Amino acid sequence: MLARGVNGKVRFTETNxxxxxxxxxxxxxxxxxxxxxxxxxxQSAPRKAVYRIVGNRLFVNGAxxxxxxxxxxxxxxxxxxxxxxxxxxxxxxxxxxxTHLTGDRKAWHLLLTPRLTSLKQAISSVAISxxxxxxxxxETRAPNGDTSDMRILR
Amino acid sequence: xxxxxxxxGLTLAWFxxxxxxxxxxxxxxxxxxxxxxxxxxxxxxxxxxLVQGLHKGEASRVLMAAVSGGSAxxxxxxSRALVGLLRPxxxxxxxxxxxxxxxxxxxxxxxxxxxxxxxxxxxWTVGALRVDLQRDLAILESxxxxxxxxxxADPTGALMAAxxxxxxxxxxxxxxxxxxxxxGRSALLLMETHRSGFSVTxxxxxxxxxxxxxxxxxxGTPLTLTMAGTGVVTxxxxxxxxxxxxxxxxxxxxxVAGILFFVYRSAPPMVASLVPLTSGAMxxxxxxxxxxxxxxxxxxxxxxxxIGVAMDYPTYVLLHMGPGEGARAAARRVARALGLAMIAMxxxxxxxxxxxxxxxxxxxxxxxxxxxxxxxxxRYLLPFMMPAWRPxxxxxxxxxxxxxxxxxxxxxxWVSAVVALGGLGVLAYRGSGVWDDHLSALSPAPHVLxxxxxxxxGEFGVPGLSSLVVVSADNTQQALARSAALIxxxxxxxxxxxxxxxxxxxxxxxxxxxxxxxxxALPAAAVLQRRLRAAAAHMPFRARAFRPFLAAVQxxxxxxxxxxxxxxxxVRARLKGLLMRVHGRVVAFVRLSGVHNxxxxxxxxxxxxxxxxHFVVVKRVVxxxxxxxxxxxxxxxxxxxxxxxxxxxxxxxxxREALRLVLPMAAAILTTSAIxxxxxxxxxxxxxxxxxxxxxxxxxxxxxxxxxxxxxxxxPLAPWICAATTITGFGVMAFASVAMLRQVGLTVSxxxxxxxIFTAAWSSGRGRTAEGA
Numbered sequence: 058m059l060a061r062g063v064n065g066k067v068r069f070t071e072t073n074x075x076x077x078x079x080x081x082x083x084x085x086x087x088x089x090x091x092x093x094x095x096x097x098x099x100q101s102a103p104r105k106a107v108y109r110i111v112g113n114r115l116f117v118n119g120a121x122x123x124x125x126x127x128x129x130x131x132x133x134x135x136x137x138x139x140x141x142x143x144x145x146x147x148x149x150x151x152x153x154x155x156t157h158l159t160g161d162r163k164a165w166h167l168l169l170t171p172r173l174t175s176l177k178q179a180i181s182s183v184a185i186s187x188x189x190x191x192x193x194x195x196e197t198r199a200p201n202g203d204t205s206d207m208r209i210l211r
Numbered sequence: 212x213x214x215x216x217x218x219x220g221l222t223l224a225w226f227x228x229x230x231x232x233x234x235x236x237x238x239x240x241x242x243x244x245x246x247x248x249x250x251x252x253x254x255x256x257x258x259x260x261l262v263q264g265l266h267k268g269e270a271s272r273v274l275m276a277a278v279s280g281g282s283a284x285x286x287x288x289x290s291r292a293l294v295g296l297l298r299p300x301x302x303x304x305x306x307x308x309x310x311x312x313x314x315x316x317x318x319x320x321x322x323x324x325x326x327x328x329x330x331x332x333x334x335w336t337v338g339a340l341r342v343d344l345q346r347d348l349a350i351l352e353s354x355x356x357x358x359x360x361x362x363x364a365d366p367t368g369a370l371m372a373a374x375x376x377x378x379x380x381x382x383x384x385x386x387x388x389x390x391x392x393x394x395g396r397s398a399l400l401l402m403e404t405h406r407s408g409f410s411v412t413x414x415x416x417x418x419x420x421x422x423x424x425x426x427x428x429x430x431g432t433p434l435t436l437t438m439a440g441t442g443v444v445t446x447x448x449x450x451x452x453x454x455x456x457x458x459x460x461x462x463x464x465x466x467v468a469g470i471l472f473f474v475y476r477s478a479p480p481m482v483a484s485l486v487p488l489t490s491g492a493m494x495x496x497x498x499x500x501x502x503x504x505x506x507x508x509x510x511x512x513x514x515x516x517x518i519g520v521a522m523d524y525p526t527y528v529l530l531h532m533g534p535g536e537g538a539r540a541a542a543r544r545v546a547r548a549l550g551l552a553m554i555a556m557x558x559x560x561x562x563x564x565x566x567x568x569x570x571x572x573x574x575x576x577x578x579x580x581x582x583x584x585x586x587x588x589x590r591y592l593l594p595f596m597m598p599a600w601r602p603x604x605x606x607x608x609x610x611x612x613x614x615x616x617x618x619x620x621x622x623x624x625w626v627s628a629v630v631a632l633g634g635l636g637v638l639a640y641r642g643s644g645v646w647d648d649h650l651s652a653l654s655p656a657p658h659v660l661x662x663x664x665x666x667x668x669g670e671f672g673v674p675g676l677s678s679l680v681v682v683s684a685d686n687t688q689q690a691l692a693r694s695a696a697l698i699x700x701x702x703x704x705x706x707x708x709x710x711x712x713x714x715x716x717x718x719x720x721x722x723x724x725x726x727x728x729x730x731x732a733l734p735a736a737a738v739l740q741r742r743l744r745a746a747a748a749h750m751p752f753r754a755r756a757f758r759p760f761l762a763a764v765q766x767x768x769x770x771x772x773x774x775x776x777x778x779x780x781x782v783r784a785r786l787k788g789l790l791m792r793v794h795g796r797v798v799a800f801v802r803l804s805g806v807h808n809x810x811x812x813x814x815x816x817x818x819x820x821x822x823x824x825h826f827v828v829v830k831r832v833v834x835x836x837x838x839x840x841x842x843x844x845x846x847x848x849x850x851x852x853x854x855x856x857x858x859x860x861x862x863x864x865x866x867r868e869a870l871r872l873v874l875p876m877a878a879a880i881l882t883t884s885a886i887x888x889x890x891x892x893x894x895x896x897x898x899x900x901x902x903x904x905x906x907x908x909x910x911x912x913x914x915x916x917x918x919x920x921x922x923x924x925x926x927p928l929a930p931w932i933c934a935a936t937t938i939t940g941f942g943v944m945a946f947a948s949v950a951m952l953r954q955v956g957l958t959v960s961x962x963x964x965x966x967x968i969f970t971a972a973w974s975s976g977r978g979r980t981a982e983g984a
Contacts, residue, residue, distance in 0.1 A: 073356055077363045077756035082352045103352050117353075152284050205356075 065089070067192075068210040075203050088209070154183070164188055214598035221595050225486065232493040240500035271408030272305070272788075274440040275667040276421060277397040281434045289428045290389050290398035296424040297402065303417050305784045306403035310389045318781050322373045326365070327767035329721065330372035333732040335739070340746035343367045348750055363752075364759040376718035392670060397437070401671060403784070408441030411449045411508070418446055439664040447660050455949045466939045474932055475529065476604045479597050484525040486593050491521045491585030498580040503573055510570065513900045514577035516955065517560070520907035521585030522940075523933040524549060525593055527915060530929040531922070532602050538594035546590055548914045548921045551862040553586035556907050558858050559851030568843055574900075606928060613927040617916065620972040627972045631878035634885030645884070647893030648837040669805075677830065678809060680801035680816055683823040687775055687797050690790060691722040693821050694799040700819045701801065709812055711805025716789040719782060726772045733768045736761055841896050848903060852877065855910070863919050868975065871917065875969035876909035882969075883962040890957070897951060901958035908937060909966035917974040934967040 066089045073082040086100040098108040109116040114123030150156065153176065154169035169183040181198040197205040278289050290309045297307045322329065347366050350356060365371075390399040402421065406413035418438065425436045471481045492515055499514070500506050527549060532541040560582070563575025620627075638645055680697065684690035695717035704710040721729075734742065743757055775786055789800045806812055809828055816826040852873065860869035880902050887898055912930040914921065937959065944956025 071354075073352075075351055075356060077753055078351060079751045079753055082356060084352065098354055100353070104349065106349075106353065108354055152287060 069207055070210065071205060071207040073203070073205045076201050160186075162189060214595075218596050218598050221592060225490070225592060225596070229489065229493055232497045235497045236493070236500050240496070241505045271441040272404045272406070273408070273668075273671075274402040274404065274417060274421070274438065274442050275664070275671055276400040276402065276425075276439075277392060277437040277667065278400070278425075278429075279392075279397040279435050279437065281432050283395075285432050285434060286391075286398040287389055289425070289432070289434055290400060292428040293400060293421075293424050296427065297420060300420055303404060303413070303420060304402050305405050306401070306781065308402075309398065309400045318377060318779070319374075321779050321782055322377070323370055325767075325770065325773060326369040326373040327733060327764065328726045328729055328770065328773060330367075330369040331721075331729075332367065332369065332372065333729055335732060335734050335742070337742045337745045340367070340742055344743075344746050344750055344752065348752070363756045364763065366757070366760055376714070390671075399667075399671065404442060405784075409445055411445055414442035415446050415449075417442060437663070439660065439667040441664065444657075444660050444664060447657055451657060452949055452952065455947045455952055459943050459947055459952070463940050463943050466943065467936050470932065470936050470939060474526075474604065474606065475602070477600070479600050480525075480529050483593055483597050484522070484529070486596065487524045487585040487589040488518070488521040490588035490592070491518045491581035494584035495577045495581030499573055499577045502576055507570060507573060510573040510577050513574055513897075514581060516900060516959075517574070517578040517904055517907070518581035518585060519904055519937075519959075520556070520911065521582065521589070522936065523908065523911050524585060524589035526933050526936070527911065527929050528589055528593060529602070530926045530932060531924065533924060535601065538597055538600065542590050542594040544924065545915075545922055547862075548919075549586055549590060551859065551921065552907075552910050552914055553582050555855040555858040555862070555910060557582050559855045559906070560903075562847045562851045562854065563844075566843055566847055568840055570840070571844060571847065610926060610928045613931050616931075617927060617971045617974065620968060621974070624972045627875070627878065627969050631882050631969070634878075634882035637885040637888060638881065641888055645888050645894055646838065646841060647895050648834040648841060678803050678806045678812075678826070678828045680803065681825050681827050682799040682801065682821065683793075683825075684797050684799070687790065688722050688724075690797040690799040690823075691717045691720065692724070693823055694801055695722060695725070696821045697801060697816070697819060697824060700815055700821075704812060704815060709806070709808045709815075710803050713801055713803050714789065715801040716786050716799050719785055719789075720773060720775060720778060723772050723774070730768060730770070730772070733764055735768070736765050739764055837896065841899060844896065844899050848899070848906075851903075852906065855906070859910075863921070865919075868917070868919055871973055871975060872910065872913040872970070875973040876906055876913060876966060879909055879962060879965040879969040880905055882965050883958060886961055887954075887958060891954070895954065897954055898958050901955050902962060904959055905962035905966055908933070908963050909970055912967050913970040913974065916971050919975070930967060930971075934963050937963040 066087050069086060069088050071082075071084040073084070075082065082103060084100050085102055086098060089097040089099075091097070094112045096110045098110075100106045100108070107118055109119075111123065116123045150169070153173065154171055157168040157170075159166045159168075165187055167185040167187075169185065171177045171180050177200075179199060181200050183198075184194075184196040185192065186194045191211070192209045194209065195205075195207040197207075276293075278286050278293070280286075281289075294307050294309050297304060343366055346368075347362050350362060390401075391397060392399055402417070404413060404417045408414060421438065422436070425434075429436070468481060471484060475481055495514060495518060496506070496511065499510060527545050528542045529538060531545050532538055557579045560575050560578040563571045564579070566572060566575070680694075682690060682694045682697070684693050694715050697715070698717070701710065701713045701715075705713065733739075739761060740757075743761075744754070747757075775783070775790065778786065789802070791798050791800070803812070809826070813826040816824055856869050856873040859872055860866045863869055863872075883902065883905065884894060884898070887894060911933060915925065915930045915933075916927070918925070941956045941959035941963070944952050945960055947953045947956060
């Protein structure tokens with residue numbers, strides 16, 4: 058159901074509140090998912106950057122050598138979330154997180170809570186909401202109070 | 212009646228002694244099953260270090276597992292569950308990991324605490340800090356920003372730098388933090404055992420644990436488990452030999468029992484025939500187990516083969532029983548010949564004991580003890596165990612046939628001489644090409660497993676044992692310093708694609724001098740705070756975000772420096788395989804994987820002018836070591852042959868007779884070698900040991916074929932029966948599926964046949980032998 062929703066390119070805005078920074082980070086750009094396991098995030102602000110996540114490696118700005126996403130435990134969560142959701146592999150998602158689905162087909166909310174301790178240290182919850190086949194918002198909370206709110210624009 | 216009581220008493224006593232010996236062996240014997248145990252412990256430091264490294268090194272202790280089939284989720288679950296089940300077995304596994312983080316997890320605390328001593332950084336200027344902070348900000352403002360809270364505790368990335376050597380050279384790719392194969396169809400796990408990969412029992416235990424755990428986690432799923440690693444190869448090789456040997460032993464037993472039944476026509480002598488060999492093997496094993504801290508399985512195998520000649524002793528005794536005569540009288544009659552054969556062989560084998568090769572010394576002790584015990588059992592035990600038994604079969608027709616055959620062979624003496632000369636010619640023509648000195652030539656390991664191990668090691672990026680740089684030094688710190696001096700060269704080699712990755716102790720533990728330099732470069736709290744403020748100008752960092760970093764640097768300034776002896780266990784385990792003490796010197800290994808151009812690597816290592824550093828291709832060095840071992844064995848065999856001839860000359864009181872005995876034996880051995888060389892890739896150590904057995908067998912044939920006045924009423928049939936059992940027994944082995952067994956079977960059966968023919972052809976023909984013809 059979800060897998061069909063996000064083909065092609067979508068625009069997004071993201072607002073991150075981080076404990077270590079005085080002001081929130083406001084980002085916007087585009088997101089593109091290419092089956093089966095590539096997610097390209099093109100940020101136009103706060104700095105121009107392209108983040109390409111292929112499988113489990115993160116390539117920054119067309120770098121040849123990828124960095125394992127595992128270096129940033131939180132990204133693992135996002136990627137698992139995205140990948141699980143977008144490739145329609147719900148089982149994978151359910152493996153890393155406990156899932157709680159509310160609402161109906163028109164307006165749904167999916168709450169993900171990490172199962173693994175390593176993920177728990179970095180992430181408290183990921184709340185994904187959507188309308189029909191479209192992804193609308195991803196809200197992530199970290200135990201240290203950091204929050205991220207990503208909105209997908211049509 | 213008295214004799215009967217004595218027989219029962221003796222038999223019971225013998226049983227008791229055998230049980231006692233078995234207890235001694237089980238209690239004191241420490242078995243080490245490895246071909247590397249057979250390699251010389253002498254030689255130069257590099258060679259010694261290699262042998263030690265091969266045996267104990269980390270590469271041999273790594274077990275790799277692939278979970279395939281099913282869905283990705285099933286594999287992931289199984290992989291995690293396996294780690295959960297196996298990690299608690301701390302006594303067996305030094306490491307159980309299914310992802311890069313797992314490998315580093317055990318050392319995380321250590322890396323974090325000492326990160327400023329382990330990470331190669333000495334620049335703490337405002338400029339350097341600013342570069343770090345800009346990168347940190349970029350990460351915080353990236354999609355990874357949210358969860359990079361800990362980045363502020365380590366804004367210079369020291370932990371990452373300290374952990375880099377632990378992440379491995381690339382390693383397998385991972386999915387959700389867990390390793391998977393390149394094709395994405397299997398989940399991968401890596402286990403590291405505490406004990407050497409060449410030790411059969413501990414490896415079998417480790418594999419058993421893994422398989423049991425897998426059975427548990429894979430219940431109800433279509434998942435399959437594939438294992439690879441030195442331990443897997445070791446166990447499989449062992450099982451294969453055991454399985455093959457089991458089947459062949461059963462066939463052997465039937466055939467040999469058939470021959471013996473034809474000769475004796477009753478059960479007691481057949482059973483009693485086993486007494487000498489059993490006694491010999493048990494005594495030899497017990498003596499060797501008591502005399503040496505570790506008994507190599509190889510010694511057991513080779514040794515039992517060498518004393519296999521004891522199987523002939525009872526035949527010689529029992530076949531010489533005259534009509535109405537008891538076994539005691541027969542034993543007395545052949546005692547001098549048996550004794551002479553045994554003493555000549557013991558003196559011959561004792562030359563091995565004085566050799567400087569550990570494996571050979573053990574083999575010598577084993578063979579000597581075994582032969583003495585077997586001969587004594589044949590002379591003083593066997594006859595008393597069956598006082599009432601009398602031969603029932605009339606074999607005089609066969610005696611006559613044997614005599615006729617011997618006479619025929621004597622007339623055709625010159626043929627054997629020509630054949631032997633031909634054999635000599637073949638050997639001389641092949642020269643040093645006669646030998647096959649590869650360790651794998653001796654290995655009974657299935658090739659499929661070895662290939663799989665190589666492939667999976669490549670997938671894991673585990674540096675193999677194919678080539679490495681050996682750096683020798685006077686002490687640990689010097690070894691670390693010297694190998695660290697190679698890092699720029701190694702890095703150039705890696706960038707140039709000549710080496711895929713490298714691993715060295717200095718990467719995990721820098722020298723004290725390096726640590727001190729890094730520590731002294733750390734700024735004081737106030738200074739660091741000032742510089743941070745300057746570096747962070749116009750960046751949105753909160754000042755309090757730097758507090759954990761400032762505290763960590765202050766702690767590191769007063770941290771005591773790290774020595775190899777005070778690092779935690781997982782680090783020490785890693786260092787153990789890379790840093791070794793070898794006869795008063797310290798050797799550091801730089802393990803290389805994916806070496807593309809050995810010649811260039813060699814040249815660049817040499818051009819680095821790092822003292823004590825040598826690039827080594829293991830196969831070549833091991834080949835050279837095997838060559839040395841083989842050459843030593845050959846030298847000792849020749850000395851042994853000369854000694855045997857001397858003993859025989861004294862025993863027979865005639866140099867001429869002694870030569871008549873020894874020369875045909877030597878000719879048989881030469882011809883057998885030539886045939887084997889023509890048939891196969893070359894002679895190995897194993898063939899050489901088998902040829903030594905031929906010498907022993909041949910001596911028995913010669914002594915019992917010729918007329919030296921040692922034995923009254925000689926039975927010409929006896930050596931033929933002995934040869935028939937040997938050729939049948941080992942001939943069956945020649946059809947084994949395991950190359951190692953096949954080689955032994957071929958060597959001994961061809962050798963025994965030739966030894967019989969040659970010694971018969973050159974035997975001195977006087978007295979009773981002619982009478983039957």
